[in-house]
Amino acid sequence: MEILVNIKQLGAKRDKIRAVPFPLEGSPQTVRELIAAAVQTCVSAYQKRGAESEKPLTPEQIAQMEEIGKISFGVHYNESAVNAEKAVSDALLAYQDGLVRIFIGDRQLGEPDSSIELHEHDEVTFLRLTFLAGRMW
Numbered sequence: 411m412e413i414l415v416n417i418k419q420l421g422a423k424r425d426k427i428r429a430v431p432f433p434l435e436g437s438p439q440t441v442r443e444l445i446a447a448a449v450q451t452c453v454s455a456y457q458k459r460g461a462e463s464e465k466p467l468t469p470e471q472i473a474q475m476e477e478i479g480k481i482s483f484g485v486h487y488n489e490s491a492v493n494a495e496k497a498v499s500d501a502l503l504a505y506q507d508g509l510v511r512i513f514i515g516d517r518q519l520g521e522p523d524s525s526i527e528l529h530e531h532d533e534v535t536f537l538r539l540t541f542l543a544g545r546m547w
Contacts, residue, residue: 411437413434414531414532414534434448435450435451439525441505441519441522444519445522448501449494449497450498453492504538510539511539513534514533
């Protein structure tokens with residue numbers, strides 16, 4: 411299944427939000443499954459980038475990075491392996507603690523075990539909430 415994830419692109423010239431294709435394995439039926447599938451996709455992409463970091467950049471890659479506003483060589487300075495299970499559990503904990511909100515279209519998702527209807531090419535937004543100032547509690 412492929413969904414569209416809204417990503418904020420930061421650049422010196424412009425700030426914009428655009429929908430980017432994001433592949434998921436299977437079709438998640440609950441919020442918990444959506445989070446797990448999204449984290450698994452990100453972990454796989456990270457590991458793939460680490461394996462390809464030795465190759466020189468192509469003109470297409472440079473053009474894509476230029477659009478974002480940062481051209482990097484893809485060097486992974488942290489060579490430790492990513493524990494996918496811990497990444498999923500950390501993401502679920504952040505969602506349960508209210509540090510992350512998820513929207514499908516304009517509808518906010520609820521509890522981790524609540525069911526969802528996710529269709530091909532639905533727009534999904536992961537919103538990380540941060541403290542503005544002062545103490546945490």
